[in-house]
Amino acid sequence: MEFTSILGLLDGCGLLAGIAFWWSSRGDKKSDARKGASDILQKVGLKKITEAEEKQKVVVAEIAKNERLSDESKKKIKEIQKKAAVEIGTILKDENIANIDKEIDKTWDEL
């Protein structure tokens, strides 16, 4: 084989190697582009999540408020009973018919 043919063969190999490296280096650019796209998507996704979390905070505050109201209602029910107990105790001891009559009239209207 002539020297020029060998040189040509080596040049061919070099060219092939050059194309291969150029080809594989494109992968980095693609990776960078993909990273950029992924970052944007992550940001968008995280925004959706944080927005939902903000709404959840409002809901949690609402639940806490209702739990307080629920406790207040339970206390009120106890107070109603206590107040009624005092009134019943007083009326049962009362011997004055006029007073009893007045209480009956008053309570009757409230029923």
Place this chain on the structure above:
Amino acid sequence: MGRIIIVLCLILSLGIGCAPKEFTPYQPPEIKFNPTPPYELDLTPIQALKPDKIKPIYVDENFQQVEKEDAKFVVLAPSEYAKIAAILKIAKAYKDVAKEQEVLINTNINIINSLKEFVALEQAKTKAALELYGYSENAYRQERYERKVDNAINKMSFGAIAAGIIIAIIAM
């Protein structure tokens, strides 16, 4: 030998320095709900004051005390009359309790509705997180595929170069 070790250490430190930063996933805030104890309506304060059965005095049309069967009217002593007032008070208390219980039930319905909304938001969050996972997984798969293709091309090129050089050497 010392120089080789230094060079190796430098290469190693360079490799560590270039390693990608560890990805820290987003940490959602911790939300805790305390369990609500079962509600028990204790009516003992008013039940305890329930008076005895009324003991009326049975009278005829001349207001003379007679047996129950011959009675035309009933007469109550003040203490017995007071029992009617007490019973009315108890009835009124039950009515007030029932009304307040309506408020209590509606408050608990509001809590249930809020919890339903919370669950819906949690589902939306899970969906968004799964979408993010999908993006990452697809990007990773694409990256892996391209790396595989690049590696294959590189291997083939180096093989071709090596084969070319060997042929060239043999031909010389």
